[in-house]
Amino acid sequence: MLKVPDHQVAGHSARHGKLGPLVDDSGRFYKPLQDDERGPKELAFYTSFSSNTRIPDHIHRFFPVFYGTQLLEASNGSGLRPHLVLQDLVSNRLNPSIIDIKIGSRTWYPQASEDYVHRCLKKDKATTSLLLGFRISGLRIYGNSKSGFWKPEKKHVQGFTPEDVRLVLRKFVSSNSPTDSNSVPDCCFAPSVYGGSAGILAQLLELKAWFEDQTIYHFNSCSVLMLYEKESVMKGRSSSAEVKLIDFAHVVEGRGVIDHNFLGGLCSFIKFVSEILTSPDEHSTEACSPDSEKKCISTENGTTE
Ligand SMILES: Nc1ncnc2c1ncn2[C@@H]1O[C@H](COP(=O)(O)OP(=O)(O)OP(=O)(O)O)[C@@H](O)[C@H]1O
Numbered sequence: 001m002l003k004v005p006d007h008q009v010a011g012h013s014a015r016h017g018k019l020g021p022l023v024d025d026s027g028r029f030y031k032p033l034q035d036d037e038r039g040p041k042e043l044a045f046y047t048s049f050s051s052n053t054r055i056p057d058h059i060h061r062f063f064p065v066f067y068g069t070q071l072l073e074a075s076n077g078s079g080l081r082p083h084l085v086l087q088d089l090v091s092n093r094l095n096p097s098i099i100d101i102k103i104g105s106r107t108w109y110p111q112a113s114e115d116y117v118h119r120c121l122k123k124d125k126a127t128t129s130l131l132l133g134f135r136i137s138g139l140r141i142y143g144n145s146k147s148g149f150w151k152p153e154k155k156h157v158q159g160f161t162p163e164d165v166r167l168v169l170r171k172f173v174s175s176n177s178p179t180d181s182n183s184v185p186d187c188c189f190a191p192s193v194y195g196g197s198a199g200i201l202a203q204l205l206e207l208k209a210w211f212e213d214q215t216i217y218h219f220n221s222c223s224v225l226m227l228y229e230k231e232s233v234m235k236g237r238s239s240s241a242e243v244k245l246i247d248f249a250h251v252v253e254g255r256g257v258i259d260h261n262f263l264g265g266l267c268s269f270i271k272f273v274s275e276i277l278t279s280p281d282e283h284s285t286e287a288c289s290p291d292s293e294k295k296c297i298s299t300e301n302g303t304t305e
């Protein structure tokens with residue numbers, strides 16, 4: 001049965017009778033094709049990308065698998081509508097923590113309409129896009145079984161300053177509650193989530209190496225989605241932290257030119273993540289110890305607050 005995704009953190013939502021993506025139990029994510037040029041453009045991208053032999057295999061894994069399109073009843077009750085059928089990136093996850101980061105200091109591009117450019121410019125200036133080369137579009141961070149998730153309102157997220165961004169990226173990998181404004185994030189999980197040979201930083205660097213080379217596409221207004229499961233890390237299992245790219249409604253042909261806008265934003269984001277790894281206990285009053293992980297597990301089991 002189709003349902004509204006629990007773990008969606010940004011973008012158009014199917015809640016409240018609006019048009020948005022749906023998921024089912026088979027691990028598929030159904031994104032409705034929008035009426036304007038965005039739907040056909042995203043479909044054209046997935047079709048081109050999934051059959052493009054110039055894309056190395058290790059790069060394909062950063063994108064959701066594309067299964068074609070399917071006519072489905074739209075979530076807004078408007079009847080049958082074509083949907084992109086994509087891999088649901090979180091279907092095999094229990095309580096994933098997720099952040100959607102829109103990459104690029106500019107989300108508009110020369111081929112777009114004047115009105116669209118104007119709207120984008122306004123948002124790029126009002127958020128951290130222009131300042132940092134990226135902005136957080138949405139997030140959902142798991143605290144524990146009692147507190148559940150922290151999912152700040154869209155308005156709050158849109159108002160993030162560079163300092164807020166830094167703080168959220170620290171909260172993402174911390175054992176203390178993301179909603180507790182009195183405790184400083186301890187970044188206990190940074191080494192296993194951001195660090196390591198398969199961690200977020202290593203994946204971002206792999207992507208960066210491709211972007212330093214590739215001139216096939218320009219990824220305007222795309223997002224990096226990063227996700228992991230806190231409970232797995234706390235129980236000493238692999239964090240299986242993942243970096244994925246999503247939202248390709250504004251991808252254009254690269255025509256032999258490096259995608260400087262995406263590359264620049266990605267480098268800036270990489271710097272933010274690296275800084276947390278090199279100074280995880282900055283501002284923190286409590287150092288991480290094996291005990292803090294144990295404390296988290298007992299909190300999980302409901303024995304300690
Ligand atoms: N393949 C996927 N699997 C699981 N979740 C996804 C997938 N694609 C997107 N999402 C979720 O849906 C959100 C919105 O996705 P996306 O940016 O593609 O939609 P959109 O409506 O085009 O967004 P926008 O309004 O920002 O253009 C993401 O932040 C993410 O939480």
Ligand SMILES: O=P(O)(O)O[C@@H]1[C@H](O)[C@H](O)[C@@H](OP(=O)(O)O)[C@H](OP(=O)(O)O)[C@H]1O
Nearest residue numbers: 010011012038107123137154158221249250
């Ligand atoms: O950043 P916000 O405030 O969440 O706003 C949305 C975001 O900028 C999307 O990228 C945009 O879709 P496109 O990038 O595809 O244009 C969407 O446009 P829409 O409202 O016109 O659908 C906005 O509502």
